[in-house]
Amino acid sequence: MALFEAVLQAAGDGTHHIALSIPLGDEVRVxxxxxxxxxEDITHVDGHPPRKFFEMFQVALSGLRTSGMAMRTTRDAGDVCMAWRIRLGLLEHLSAAECFDLYCTDANDGSPVAPEYRVSYEAAPEIRL
Structure with missing residues (x-):
């Protein structure tokens, strides 16, 4: 769990919406x-610890297939989006351009999606333990 805590520490204060996508068999689970x-205070917005998310985060770290994690942080000044690839137990940070492509491309047909107002797409910090 130290790796996930390092992600939160690097992201700083705010409300963090985090999506983890993992290929399992023939489908991708989110x-x-x-x-x-x-x-130092951490609150789970839905009111209870998300055990299944953390279990699947461990699965993603131990898996041989590449997974991904995207985080959208909400603050008064606007939202910040960043993302990582999860491969061979490591988080590989995406650049600002890769993050923009991730958030501004329709997952179903690959068509462009307009960026949102007051949202910045930034390079994720490098996370190493």
């Missing part, structure tokens, strides 16, 4: 959590 971070 697990989502929302966490509010204020200094």
């Amino acid at each position: 697990y989502v959590i929302a966490i509010r971070l204020d200094g």
Whole structure:
């Protein structure tokens, strides 16, 4: 869990909506959590710890197939989006351009989607333990 805590620490204060996508068999499963971070205080926005998300995060880290994690952080100044590839137990940070492509491309048909107002698409921080 230290790796996930490092992600939150790097992201800083705010409400973090995090989506984890994992290829399992012939399909891709998506697990989502929302966490509010204020200094040392962590609150699960839906009111209970998301055990299944953390279990699947461990599966993604141990898997041989590439998974992904995207995070949208909400603050007063606007939202910030960033993302990582999960491969061979490591988080590989995506660049700002890769993050923009991730959020601004329709997953079903690959067509462009307009960026949202007051949302910045940034390079994810490098996370190493």
